[in-house]
Amino acid sequence: MKANLDETIVVARSLADCFRYVKDFSTIEQWDPGVYRAEKITSGPVHAGTEFALQLNVAGARLSMTYQLCSFVENEQLVLEGEGRNLHAVDTIDFRDCGDGRTEIHYRAELRLKGVPQIASPAFMPVLRKVGSKAVGGLKTALTLPAAAPTTGFNAALKDRLVLPAALDFTERGYLAMPNKALSQFMDGKTVVITGPTSGLGLAAAKEFSRLGASLVLVGRGQARLGEARQEILAFSGAAENSVDLVEAELSLMAEVSRACDEILSRHKCIDVLVNNAGVLPLSRQVTAEGNELTLAVNLLAPVLLMHRLLPALKNASGRVINVASGGMYLSGVALGDMQFSKGAFDGTKAYARAKRALVSLTECYAEDWQQFGVDCHSMHPGWASTPGVAKSLPVFNKVLARKLRDARMGADTVVWLAASQELAGLSGGFWFDRQVHTTAVVPGTALSSGKSRALKRWVNNVLGLEGNEPLGLTR
Template identity: 50%
Template structure:
């Protein structure tokens, strides 16, 4: 049996309480340790002695699953975990020491035992193990100690983006895994965040992480039972009650949207972030009770109408709006009379992409109209969600092994919701925390004149029913 001890230390510019809070939930290891592909908390609720975590390695023994248990805990000072995996026994200790000027020293010690490994083989492996430990602590320092510069606005597509296929590879999990920083350590205590479509997929993943950062959530969805199930999952993940408010409404139907908005306006003193995530891709033509095509009503009119209704709260809080689009918008132009005219033959994929294309254009226009609120559009890459499996089964089958999971797809939403607003600007289109061009093909560019005409139409369609 080979046994080794790793010791590393870092100093970070964060108060000890914030560092301990971030590290207490060991599932954050996937955000800062390059040797961890996935980590999740198995024990629901608050982290406490005996809480268990599952960690899937990506470095040593890639694919190896480790089961960790929190076996020692001194609040604000230290953590001790024991882990068991195939051929690996681990004991990890993390201790924290408060330094002057709000700095913290974090010491990490790991005792690894490998029963099936001989001493000679172990010694050959030792440099690699040491390098893994140093990379992990460097990742933790980056996660806690400052933030990477935000990429400047991209005014034109790169050569690879114009070729589409090389850029589209970045829409897979490869794009997310290539990101230099994946941490979410900027806490959102005292913030209120509204998320539409939060009961599964990207919306649920974003809600879980935002709640873990301390924000209070308002969840708006079409099914009360699914909302309650999602709320339970969010509280189990975040480890703390977050004062969730659940509102049942089909936002594609104006009367229900207006009722939900009125409830929020009457009960909420502030709204810091609005995440317009709810979307639908239909394989057949459907209309809302108002006679509007349901894909357009859900994917375009609903987020704009909800944003408009909640603008008093957003303006009061100098809040931000995050509109979730799709990479499919890159291939779709806007028809001349959109959204007033509908094509003679309904195409669900086109209807979805056209609505998302219009949403990105509208986001940029709204950013100019409302300088007291930050507006962002983003696309999550290609994500394996229940909606994709249901609406695009062939695409899901072919691409399944390359698709992102919901957590990866939600990453930029969480980052846009929690990052310092002054660093993000407004009116941009994002993927993987980087500003992206809105257009990559000349045939899909929305000209300024077309954007103005689009906004005139949308303004009219989003007028309140009483108006």
Template identity: 50%
Template sequence: MLLQERVTVPRSVADCFRYLVDFSTCEQWDPGVERARKVTPGAPGVGTRFNLTLACAGRSVPMTYELSEIVTDCRLVLSGRGEGFCVTDTIELAAHGGETVIDYRSAIRFLGPGRHIARWLRPWFNRMGRRAVAGLGTALSPGPEPSDHPVGALAHRTLLPAMVQFTRRGYRAMPDKGLSDFMDGRMVVVTGATGGLGLAAAQALARLGASVTITGRDAERLAAARRAIADFAGIEPETIRTYQADMLSLTQVRDLAGRLRRDLPSIDVLVNNAGALFAERVLTEDDIERSMAINLVSPFVLTEALAPVLGQAGARVVNVASGGMYTQALALEDMNFEQGEFDGAKAYARAKRGLVALTEHWAQSAEFAGVDVHVMHPGWAATPGVAKSLPAFNRRLQGRLRDARMGADTMVWLASSPLVAGRSGEFWFDRQPRPRTILPGTAVTQPQRDQLLAWLQRAAA
């Protein structure tokens, strides 16, 4: 069975080839692929292998691909094998009037009993082939200006429907998952990048060509993360900078900021990802409740200290919040959670609510003029932190939670996409602007933001 499709995209051949040669990007554009992973470390080349999980008639079907031929900026050939079939995919690229024509051919051969039903499957394969190549065209083309669709806006103003979208179902419903805006020459700092969302974001940003700097509190985990990023992105580990710092300690945060200012004359993107949810109330060495310290005060101190190297036009800050903040208002009279019984989930949500309000302040601040400051939430992702902090929640939603790469998607998009330039202060989920508040009484007023800023300045003093 031979499938043939063609698409023309407004990108250079070199860009298109670079995106496609790491065939694990197919999970971003092929709706028939649930997940794809490059399993051969290093830069893609002949012999590089990819493991895919296909969505087929309600089943998850494993398959492997191997790059069998590469002609740079011209041709890719991949050989694949799955349950009851084998396939040879040929991708050819040609420049045409400043655009690129991509011809995609897939020769499928069924094995065993599948040979007898091959002709009945042809319409389904043809349909999936058209959708895949159309998705590739979308991934390699400039997207529309992001705007909250009326249906999405309505869903996010009603808490329960919004929460359904927090699962992997919401991610899969996104019309465009492509991450193809390269970041060559841009310096990116990701805090808390030794695992979970931070590591997934750092890997994707490195694959886009960014010079990645990561922070973490454990030297061994930093070394492991550096190797994981290098293997994923096909780069040398030595190109990834690592900085050890415990974000619960403001002394270490200030020291981290000083080292970053010394070593990096400019930072193009700062991703404030480091965070944690704690079951018990404990004060840090700075007499700040831990949830507030790591999720709010530390990003405040670090970002303010890095303002001089974030000052060039086009720099971005991406703050990572949580959908849980929808349930909480700022508790300005009790920021250290001294009143009543401590609730870790509430403390975490309050801190993230504060981070959203802080983002609005920075977006209006002369100190950050020329810097786009964004805040997003990743949905419900299955990360080691969630498994440790919310074990019952993790068990109940097992199989429906997003994986780390799904959760990190909007972080990477906000760091790389030209579509969000100049849209400072907005709150994002799944690449769309979303309301900051849903429940009555949780909105933050300007006087409350002023009080929050005064408290943060006292806490950081």
């Protein structure tokens, strides 16, 4: 059975932006609700012959297709051909500059459903037209720049208070229900420093940053692992090799963190985004050579020290700090009398949650303190994502929820969105999940009062040797 789809939209976005976004056809997973996943399977820059692997959502089943970019005329036309077990498609997408920053996109698709007799066409055509209309409508939404930051709806706030409904959204279900998954605001000329970039959420976020045009500074352990991550990032984005800088550092040691900051500052006078993503969840108590409990050192002390040491470059760019936390922190407070977890039996999961809770609390402090410098501070959590770190540290959890967990790309979405979105400029201090601000405390006894937050800040400053050395106005 053959069918034709024909849709036209006009978007308040430049011709170059529209063409650039759609040319990498793997972005279709961000705007077509009928596509569960899309991946560019040809390495490097997109060119004629580049192939994309798609998984379609069809009546609850996942169907695979392979698309190829057959030809293109820059800023004018894309022609793609798709082949699957039950479907063959030829998509022609034309772009026209309408003036005043508006672009017309004309999307035509010639479809051939295999194994469906032509006599069934009257029944299938309305369904196909509806699917095509939703896809192109999604593209218009993806390319339309928001006028303002999103607000948290009543339903989201209610779910937070009820706990269980909110936790169910930590799975991929929550991500898939988001009304807009687009990452179409480009970051050309911006520099992003990201820790823990060699796997999981950090690598997924770094890939998207690179696709959006940002230059990257990857901070992590092992020169070989960093080099492998760089190659994977460049294969994904097609960016130039010199757009990814490598800084090797052991983030459990504050002397190493300081050395890494010196190295970064020597090469980058402006930092637009700092993403503190690196994390560790050891199951037994370990103490670093500097005398700090390992979980605390990596998940709290290192992020705070990076923020302070890189502040001059963040100030130069009116930058943003994004601290990656965990939904697990909802069940924990901060033990101010036992920050190093040296009393009683050690619990790795609890130590991790405490450190993340402390990081979120300090992020709120710095959001207030650093307004005078034009630096915005955010914290977020990624939901329940399937990553190598989760598989290693929480094997039972990973196995039980394997079919429901988010992939790293879904978990990293809010990190990239927080970094790239122009409408968030000047907004600071929020705790984000799936692009909405959420409450930080739903369990009694887990929230920190202002007095306890100040005590926490003094304790961390003392351990890091920051007290008395902070820029004017930072000590509270």
